[in-house]
Amino acid sequence: MIKSSDLDPNFKYEIANEPGGENIKLCFNCTGCTVGCPVTEIDTGYNPRKILRKALLGMRNEVLTDESLWLCASCYLCYERCPQDVKITEVMGAIRAIAQRDAKAGKIKITHPKHKFDTLFINSVKSNGKWYEAGVSGMFMFMTKGLGGVIGYAPMGLELFKKGKLSILPHRIKGTNEIKNIFKEIEK
Ligand code: SF4
Ligand code: SF4
CATH class of the missing domain: 1.10.1060.10 (Alpha-helical ferredoxin)
Structure with missing residues (x-):
């Protein structure tokens, strides 16, 4: 009602x-x-x-x-x-x-996993100017499926790494300060 x-x-x-x-x-x-x-x-x-x-x-x-x-x-x-x-x-x-x-x-x-993923994704873009695939995906797996989830997806991550499709460390673009300023403006 x-x-x-x-x-x-x-x-x-x-x-x-x-x-x-x-x-x-x-x-x-x-x-x-x-x-x-x-x-x-x-x-x-x-x-x-x-x-x-x-x-x-x-x-x-x-x-x-x-x-x-x-x-x-x-x-x-x-x-x-x-x-x-x-x-x-x-x-x-x-x-x-x-x-x-x-x-x-x-x-x-908010408990929906998509919200968790979006938050990790945005934080990654804020810090690096682009998303950090290995970090965001690994953390998302850990938050939603625990250590077992991370271990379960590790072989796929390793294959992607071997083919040069996934980087272990984050890559930062030039001008991350400008990116941070854009976020500051949006969040005002
Ligand atoms: S958003 Fe558009 S398509 Fe959807 S119910 Fe409203 S008027 Fe119809
Ligand atoms: S954008 Fe696509 S998924 Fe979202 S409500 Fe519209 S039709 Fe559905």
């Missing part, structure tokens, strides 16, 4: 103020995005239309703690199909950005 006292009528404006979230209010709930979504095809628990509907109703907490938020594969199929130009892929990113901020502030907890 939805209680009006639990709703946050400002949530849609909060999303619209995030980069990428501007068009959320144009959604007229037609289901076009969900019908063609390849993720929904394999996991019916992921329903982009429903997420947008809840967001527009002001179900802030329910939307931000919905683990399925992290399932969007950013394939942009819905982006092309939406008759209202909602730009749903970007809207999903905007909602995830709010969720990340709330998690950082200790207001909500």
Whole structure:
């Protein structure tokens, strides 16, 4: 049951103020995005239309703690199909950005592994200017599957290393300070 006292009528404006979230209010709930979504095809628990509907109703907490938020594969199929130009892929990113901020502030907890991967990936880009495949993948395996996961994937990593496709140490691009400044601006 939805209680009006639990709703946050400002949530849609909060999303619209995030980069990428501007068009959320144009959604007229037609289901076009969900019908063609390849993720929904394999996991019916992921329903982009429903997420947008809840967001527009002001179900802030329910939307931000919905683990399925992290399932969007950013394939942009819905982006092309939406008759209202909602730009749903970007809207999903905007909602995830709010969720990340709330998690950082200790207001909500995000347990989905995609969130862990994204955090490691972004931290790697912040430090090196590009992602450090071996470090990010190894840490992600450790965080989600423990030491057994790291050991399990080690032979594949070794093969990639032998073929020159994987570096043991991170490579830094020139101008990592500029990259850090870009992140500082974004995170203001
Ligand atoms: S296709 Fe566009 S208008 Fe239709 S439900 Fe999805 S986001 Fe909303
Ligand atoms: S961008 Fe996300 S929501 Fe849209 S079709 Fe692809 S996986 Fe589904």
